[in-house]
Amino acid sequence: MDFKHYLQVLKEHTPYDFSDYSDNSIKRRLQKVISDNSLSLDELIQKTQNDQVFVERLVEEITVNTTELFRDPELWPAIYEKLINIIKTKKTFNIWHAGCSSGMEVYSSLIILSELGLADRARIYATDISKRMVNQCKKGVYRYDFNGGQLKAFEKVLKKNPIGGIKSIDFSKYLDVDVDNDKYIVKDYLRDMVITRQHDLVQDDVPFYNKFDVIFCRNVLIYFNASLQSKIYQMFHKQLYPGGALVLGNHESMTGFFKTKFKKNGAVYQKTNAFHFKYQ
């Protein structure tokens, strides 16, 4: 199937542009949609042009929505060690979770901020391309069974490697548990702290007026090709305050021109304070 042709059709008839996603992964995911729905390419094009509900579902299918509470538990102490230095002296600070999926990382970070006594100074923004994911982030309801292990793994890490002196967390302050229905439910006061928007990193202007102290964008850009990645790095650079930080996934590495405008420390890329006429 000529998936590049299809991506052009999608771009012309819908708000979604996947033409600069990594070839291999977008192709594989499109093929899955086609076989799951037993469609021919012509039928897929037809449906894409005429069926908005189908398009929304397709977008969910071809974007990756994996997320976990405290994904990569061992990395959080290192990440927060850097972030604490950036935010601790600020009266208020802004954090953007770009590509937040169902929001588990948003709340993981917010729980750490609360433990550090910094949450009341934080303004948290979360965006995702998928409307359904944004709604899930707002709801904050997650599978208990799946995430229980994650919380335990994170607790273990904290014991060995405390974050700002925090060695253990009483999660019942933040999450209600409904074992019978296999649910974790994020408490209202935490959910109320998060401002959510549907937003496509590839196309839309940033939906917020303010700049950011921290941008989390972990395991999102791996689905984009290198040239689109550079474009997004440029946009993040523009949206960060000097000294602000971009947090990438464990196995992502910034490449290209904008690499020189950040100081890398593990997964944390801190915008350097150097003055640049063009991009400041």
Added chain:
Amino acid sequence: MLRANYKAVVIGGSAGSFSVVSKMLSQLRKDFHLPVIICLHRLKHVRSGLVESIRLKSNLEVIEPNDKEKIVNGKVYLAPSNYHLFVEYDGTFSLSTEKPCNHSRPCIDHTLSSAAYVYRNKMIGIVLTGANKDGAKGMKDIFDKGGVTIIQDPKTCEVDTMPKSVARLIKPEKTLSPDQIVEYLNQLA
């Protein structure tokens, strides 16, 4: 079938494969000239440790690649924990966090199949000991593209389900013990 100029060796393994891979890497020629791409099932919550242990004995440099990293000859690449590892047409890796397949992330089928489409008949696919059927489909793709398919001899496996699942889908070109696999790789020109 004439298949000179191999471009990569791709290895999958699960239960019992860690010691096999360690030993193989300690016996590979120091000047081994192909990239060796390895996908092992590993524990999700334990990020570190595996690559360090494998490095201890390896004759070649062992790397857990980043997304978009270029694949270089003579280096060993180990699929990082909690990511799928794919080979891309431009000779780079890509990573993905899409859902586990065959109950695993990394999934061996994903790595083997993506490599099969890129390297076609210029690759060697190897499936080692393991307790499930991950890797079988990937080996079929390598087989279909004309690549060399090798399974670890079930008699030498801690758990033989994985190589046997391959043998149910295709007739592997070679069934070898770990020592024989190393011998075969070392004699590649």
